[in-house]
Structure formats: structure tokens, C-alpha cells
Amino acid sequence: MSLSILKLVSVAMAAAVVPVGVSIQAVGGHRQSRPVAVTTLLPGSITYPMPGEFLKDGRPQGNPRLERQLDKPLEIMTFQVSVGDYAACVASGGCQPPQETRAIPNDAPVTGVSYLDANAYARWYSEATGDHWRLPSDEEWAFAAAERFAGEFEGVENDANNPARRWLTSYKAEVELNIKPDPLPRSRGSFGVNSRGLSDFSGNVWEWTSTCYVRTTLAADGTGIASSVDNCGVHVLEGRHRAYMSNFVSDGKSGGCAVGRPPDNLGFRLIRDHAGWANRIFSWLGIV
Amino acid sequence: MFTRREALFGAAIGAAAVAAMPAFSATVTQADIKALPREKIKLVSPPFVHPHDQVAKTGPKIVEFTMTIEEKPVVIDADGTKLNAMTYNGSIPGPLMVVHQDDYVELTLINPETNSLAHNIDFHAATGALGGGGLTLINPGEQVTLRFKATRTGTFVYHCAPGGPMIPWHVVSGMNGAIMVLPRDGLRNDQGKPVKYDRIFYIGESDFYIPRDEKGNFKSYESAGDGYDDIVKVMRGLIPTHVVFNGKVGSLTGDNAMKAKVGETVLIVHSQANRDTRPHLIGGHGDYVWEQGKFANPPAKDLETWFIRGGSAGSALYTFLQPGIYAYVNHNLIEAVELGATAHFMVEGTWNDDLMTQVEAPKPIAVN
Ligand SMILES: [Cu+2]
Numbered sequence: 001m002s003l004s005i006l007k008l009v010s011v012a013m014a015a016a017v018v019p020v021g022v023s024i025q026a027v028g029g030h031r032q033s034r035p036v037a038v039t040t041l042l043p044g045s046i047t048y049p050m051p052g053e054f055l056k057d058g059r060p061q062g063n064p065r066l067e068r069q070l071d072k073p074l075e076i077m078t079f080q081v082s083v084g085d086y087a088a089c090v091a092s093g094g095c096q097p098p099q100e101t102r103a104i105p106n107d108a109p110v111t112g113v114s115y116l117d118a119n120a121y122a123r124w125y126s127e128a129t130g131d132h133w134r135l136p137s138d139e140e141w142a143f144a145a146a147e148r149f150a151g152e153f154e155g156v157e158n159d160a161n162n163p164a165r166r167w168l169t170s171y172k173a174e175v176e177l178n179i180k181p182d183p184l185p186r187s188r189g190s191f192g193v194n195s196r197g198l199s200d201f202s203g204n205v206w207e208w209t210s211t212c213y214v215r216t217t218l219a220a221d222g223t224g225i226a227s228s229v230d231n232c233g234v235h236v237l238e239g240r241h242r243a244y245m246s247n248f249v250s251d252g253k254s255g256g257c258a259v260g261r262p263p264d265n266l267g268f269r270l271i272r273d274h275a276g277w278a279n280r281i282f283s284w285l286g287i288v
Numbered sequence: 289m290f291t292r293r294e295a296l297f298g299a300a301i302g303a304a305a306v307a308a309m310p311a312f313s314a315t316v317t318q319a320d321i322k323a324l325p326r327e328k329i330k331l332v333s334p335p336f337v338h339p340h341d342q343v344a345k346t347g348p349k350i351v352e353f354t355m356t357i358e359e360k361p362v363v364i365d366a367d368g369t370k371l372n373a374m375t376y377n378g379s380i381p382g383p384l385m386v387v388h389q390d391d392y393v394e395l396t397l398i399n400p401e402t403n404s405l406a407h408n409i410d411f412h413a414a415t416g417a418l419g420g421g422g423l424t425l426i427n428p429g430e431q432v433t434l435r436f437k438a439t440r441t442g443t444f445v446y447h448c449a450p451g452g453p454m455i456p457w458h459v460v461s462g463m464n465g466a467i468m469v470l471p472r473d474g475l476r477n478d479q480g481k482p483v484k485y486d487r488i489f490y491i492g493e494s495d496f497y498i499p500r501d502e503k504g505n506f507k508s509y510e511s512a513g514d515g516y517d518d519i520v521k522v523m524r525g526l527i528p529t530h531v532v533f534n535g536k537v538g539s540l541t542g543d544n545a546m547k548a549k550v551g552e553t554v555l556i557v558h559s560q561a562n563r564d565t566r567p568h569l570i571g572g573h574g575d576y577v578w579e580q581g582k583f584a585n586p587p588a589k590d591l592e593t594w595f596i597r598g599g600s601a602g603s604a605l606y607t608f609l610q611p612g613i614y615a616y617v618n619h620n621l622i623e624a625v626e627l628g629a630t631a632h633f634m635v636e637g638t639w640n641d642d643l644m645t646q647v648e649a650p651k652p653i654a655v656n
Contacts, residue, residue, distance in 0.1 A: 164417070213427070
């Protein structure tokens, strides 16, 4: 993460002329026999809590909420990558089999996949389709998930003289959320569609993002960042709450949240980066 | 209504409890602590222990330690089986730290950028914050300094505890060690009389869980993370593939056998951060054994085998009376012989015929 993230506050919204939430459904993956549903989101902005951990004067701070601008349209898979999608990658030798022993429907999201597995799939799928597919960044995911984005636990106290306040209040906040484990993945679409027309956000499958865990020390005078250390061996997952997991972990139940209940399952969806038709249309319209 | 005997007993227990409780230190200010003298300790690799006084010569101080976490492949048996180890200061177990009661332990923990995982440290000797684990989690490229007051005497385990499934995996990958908090006036026997040791050795026992391939051969992995899924499966079976002292089969035998002389008193500190064990000195004893490791309890006398609970460290004091080679084992002999938990002492000196002698050498069985 760069030192410039906090500066973005002032420039955010500068180009937010397009109403957020307008989306265009499309079908991509042209070299694939089985096309994947993709939704294009128009540029917009979000205000969301930055991922990672923040310190000031050596003490944990709440995650700063920043307004972030997404200035390009986002082409994102409408559904998570499915068991069937992923099996094709395994069959062609591009992916390791998922660490999944349960009987999961073929059209359910693939689970038991690590960050490394998700990236292997993105590489293979890019090759297979001739497009560039990648994991969304945490902020892209938050933008796409819209009202389904949960982020950090709220109501966590930071008492400079008593570090235990933070542990007690975050534990309590998590207990109060009363999230029941919901282990078995369901057929795609089971968790409904959000306001952007995308399916299954924040169901029982948490999604890998390309955002590294980062610990940031805020300047004592509050004007910026004193230092930050990335740990790209750990990536951010999003779902019913934010989670941080080592890249090689594929089993959500085995933990990884800073607080509280571990994710039920780990899966992913991808974003397509290309100067495709949608971007061309937007640039003709002068939006980008 | 209680009897006079109960009342006396109750009073005695009350007094003992007060004596054993750490002093309530809310009145100690940061300034008081800052004013304490400091001592910097250079840690050494087990089975050796950094120089220290058995009886404290001064009042409490701040004892500074630095440990660097090293993730590295290590060979754990004679067949070249590889473990993607995680270590405190490069050794399995991590170094034994020695302080006195009421000293402040100030540890700087360094996780170099070249590592790939986040780590922390949970001291069983410390109070609060998950033993310090809640205040010490560091990423590669970070360091952290923790101070805690050594309020209770004894030998205590420390280990990595970076959350969830990472905890057992880091511990059985080598991230554990022990700290010894000595009473300021040194160790005492069951009669309350001072006892001293001439030598001290630290033995950290590890249980390893190395996955095998289809042919039954041990697998090796590029990195710790690559082996994670497979190792967790073996761990869940609860049957270790290796049970070893100091990181490797044979790390305390042959050239590395521990040395002592007849008449010398040796303190053997033994930790097991994960799994129960039962040390036994073949041909010797435990003269005084702090089986649970806590010096506020009188030591047990004359033990043959003692029990170290998983997640604890104990110690045994023994004065060698005969020369020879002694095997110090985990007396689950399958673990000792087949899985590796054997160490040796080479003891020089004069044989004591009174204690043992071969009255008659082997010969054919006498008829009639
Ligand atoms: Cu660790």
C-alpha cells in the first residue's frame, strides 16, 4: 500500500458523474464453451473502512473510513466461480484439486480453495479465454458488493490505557452478531442478487481479494501515514465480515478472522481487465 | 461450625496462598520500572543455557532479550527427512531464558522480511494478553518489544500462537521454548534447604507430523505453506511421525551427548509445548523433581520417571553417582527408540562398587 491512500479523500467524488448501481449484464469468456456471466459496473465511489490494521502511538485504531473512487467500469463475474468451472481447470492441469471432501452441487461455488488456487485459476482462465482475469481488490469487491459489504466489526473500543477493552468489545460485538455457522455451499443464486445485479455476495462463501494484509502506523498528528508494512503472505477475504488468511489456507472453518467466527467457506470470483467492448462504449461516451 | 484443626489448617493455607500470590503491583509506576537497572542477555542454543546467577546478587532488574524468528528447512532424522521449521532464534526448541522472580522480562522479537509468516509469542510465565500473544503478533519485516513481570517461579513454556489453526501448526513446526524464573534466593529442596546445580541442560521435546507419499516415504515441500494442508491432516491423526529432543533424532547423542562428572549436580529442564511426555534417566534418578515445574511447590524426591504435561516445562536435579553412558529418554520406549526421543549423558569418574557390581560374569548356566 502506498503512502498516498489517505490523500485520496480529497480527490474522491471528483468524477462521480455516473449514477452508481447502473449495470449492464453481459456474457464473456468467448473462447470458452461455457460462457461465464459477467456484470459491468459503471464507475462510482464508495466510502468504506480500509482493510488491515492501524496503529497510532503504538495503539490499535479503528480502521479509517475512506471515500474511494473507481474511475473505470468494472467487469466482474455475476456469480462466484463454480465447482464445475474450477473442475475444468483441474482437468486441464491448471489448478490443484480443491481441499473439499463434501458432496457439493456442480453449480455451487467452488470452496476449499486458497488464494494461490484462486490465482492459478485466474491465470488458467485468462489463458483459456484470451482475456485478462484477476481477483478483485478489496475496494473493488466492496464496491461490487454494495449493501452486502460488511467490512470490519463496529463498536470496538480502543482504550490507550487498557488494551483489553479492545479484545472484550470486539468479542462482544462478534457474539452479538450471532452468526450461525452455515457450512454447506449451495447452488449459485441461492443467496440472492444485490442492488448491482450481482449474486451471492456475503452468503456462506467468503471471497479472496488481491489485497494484502497491511499494518499501517498513522502519524501522531493525524496527517498521514508514518509507516506501513505489507504482509502479502496474508490476503483479505470479504463476506459476512472481513477476514485475513494466509495465502495457502483453503479451509475457512479452520479460522483466520482477527475476531470471531471463521468464514464458513473460501471461494472467489474474478474481474476482467481488458479494453473490451464495454470500455470502448464508455470511452466513446466520454465516461472514462 | 469448624473445628480448631480446620481453622488452623485454613489459616495455614491462607498464609501460604498470600505468600505464593504475586505482589499486587498497581502502585508500581512506569517511572519506577524505568529506574530499574538493566541487563542484556545473549541467548545460547539448547541444550546449553546462558550464564546466570542461581541466587540473585541484586534487587529486581529489567532483563533484556532479543530473539529473531527464523523460518528455514531443517533435517530431523538420519534419513534426511525435512521439516519446514519455524524457530525462535534458529533453534528447536528456542533458547532457555533465565531470570529471577520479580525481574522484568523485556523481549524484542524480530520477524525478518525474509520470513513468510506472521508470528508472536505466548509466555506461560506472563499474565494477560494471551501470555503476550495479543501484543506481539508481527509480520515479516516487523519487530515488537514486550515487557512482563516474572511474578511466579518455575520453568514455563513459551510458544508461538498466531491464531486459529496457525497455533498448533507453528508449535509443531518448532516454535516453542522455555523460560526459567528462579526464586531470588535460588532453588530449595523438599526440606527448604538450598540446592545448587553445577551444570544445567535444556531439553525441548518436539512431536513432528511429516506427511508421507503413496509409497510411505516422507514428503518434502518447497515452503512451509506448501505443506500446510497435508501436515494438518497428519496432525489431526494425533500420531507423530517423530518425537525428538532438540529438533532432530540424535541431536543429543554421540558428539552432542551431554557431559558431566561423577559428583556433579545437573539440572535438566525439559519442556513439551504440545504433548505429554515422561522423562526417565536410565540408570539414574531424579533426586529432586519439579514435575509441574513450579518452584513454589516442594520437589518430589527420588523419582524414577516423571511426567511433563503437554504445554509445560519441568525440571529434575540429579547428582551423578556412577560413571558411564546414561540414556535420558521419554519412557514411552516406542517414542524413545523408534521415533527419536533419546538423549545421552557421558559421565566420567570412578566406579562405585558399593552401589553396583557384577558379582559373577556371564557363564554357562550352572548344572545342579
Ligand atoms: Cu509462529
